[in-house]
Amino acid sequence: MKASRLLHLLLLLxxxxxxxxxxxxxxxxxxxxxxxxDVDALAAAGVPVYAERGRNGGIVLLPGARLNASHLEPRELEALSVAGLDSVQLERLGLTAVRESAERKIAARLTAEHGSPNVPRLADLVLVESNAWLADSKANTDIADLASALRHRRRMRIQYRRSAEDEPSTLVVDPYGIVAKSGRWYLIADDEGTGRLFSVERLSAFEELDAPAxxxxxxxxxxxxAALKERVETPGRVNVTVRLRESRLDLARRILGTRIHEVxxxxxxxxxxxVRYPDIESVxxxxxxxxHIExxxxxxxxxRVGQxxxxxxxxxxAP
Structure with a gap:
């Protein structure tokens, strides 16, 4: 723990x-x-750091001193390889601490290379938040456990409840991995040779089997x-023409997305x-x-809408 703290101290300085x-x-x-x-321990080890007393004092690292922070640990590299995940998703994968460690090393390296720490980094100006608005994921399956099991590349027996069912069914699938989309997790797997997308929120249990995937x-x-996403987002064959208040057009674009064919x-x-739908019932x-619509x-x-x-x-x- 002390070694990690000393490294953190050096990166901050x-x-x-x-x-x-x-x-x-x-x-x-x-x-x-x-x-x-800690400062005394670093100084004794030859690091040019010292405590400066006085009103404007503090802990000082001599100019020109450079810590080689280019070598990231394997877990830190993994955390950076899944860029785009938000803090909640990283926490569920158990990568919060190593991601923070990697970011400290990168910040120190950038400062050493580009000089003034007063120049904002791109990460200070651009924030990626992949959670959907008002999203409240209630997955019963631990994402970190699922991701760890997927490393073994084995078939899985899963308990999965389809959206129209009350009780889960047992399926044997060949998994490729998991995807985070708009704040929700999906297991991507072949079910009897056909690619399917399983919402982790409706995945109640999984078990690794002895057979390889x-x-x-x-x-x-x-x-x-990519194939599953295209299948979900491809507009349907039924063209539905509607009258819509212009004040609701922006909302319609957010809700309907690529289903809107023409305005x-x-x-x-x-x-x-x-609006394009796969069938009449989708209206x-x-x-x-x-x-606001007709x-x-x-x-x-x-x-159908009238009914x-x-x-x-x-x-x-009223009764």
Whole structure:
């Protein structure tokens, strides 16, 4: 633990060169006395660091002193290799501490290479947050355990509840890996030779089997995910034309995404939008726009929405 703390102390000093004892104690979560002892230990080992007394004093690393922070530990390299995961996802994978360690080394290296620590890094100006708004993931499966099991490249027996089922089913799958998408985790695997996407939220249990995973040749997690993603996001064959209030057009773009095929016209605050669905039943998604939308064609879609609206009205009518 002390070796890790000394490295952290050196990285902080290489980034700032002069830091107060109080701030170092807070950053390292130790007492000021411990910081001074650590500084003495570093100085005794030949590191050009010393404590400077006085009003503007602190712990100082001599200019020109450089710690070689280019050699990252294997776990730190792994943490950086999954760039894009947010703090919650990193925590679930058990990579929070090593990610922070790697970032400290990188910060120290950048400061040594580019000079002034006052120049903001790109990481200080760009923040990537991959969680969806209002997302509340309630996965029963530990992601870190699942990721560790996937390293063995074995078949898995899983307990999985499909969206239309109340109870989970038992499946034997050949897994490629896991994907984080919009704050949710998905297991990508072949089920009887067919690529499938399993929401980890509905994965209640998994078990490694003795047989190796029968993965398709020349297929990787990335290629399988690309194919599944395209299948999910490809617009359907049913064109539904609607009248939509222009004030809800931006919201529609966020909700419907690539399902919006065309937007035309503008009259009295309304526009026409063509939405593509795989089937007529999918138009129930449009009910969330309430009185801001009207289905124009096809007639089957218009009738289905009318039926759904009547059912809702009867269910919510006063007793």
């Amino acid at each position: 290489q980034t700032r060169q002069r830091i107060t004892t109080t701030e170092l104690a807070e950053r390292l979560e130790v007492s000021r006395r411990t910081v001074l002892r 029968a993965l398709r040749s020349h297929q990787t997690l990335r290629s399988k995910w 035309t016209g503008s009259e009295n605050g309304w526009c026409e939008v063509v 129930r998604q449009l009910l969330q726009f309430g009185d 289905i124009l064609t096809p007639e089957a879609a218009r009738k 759904l609206a009547r059912d809702l009205a009867e269910r919510h009518s």
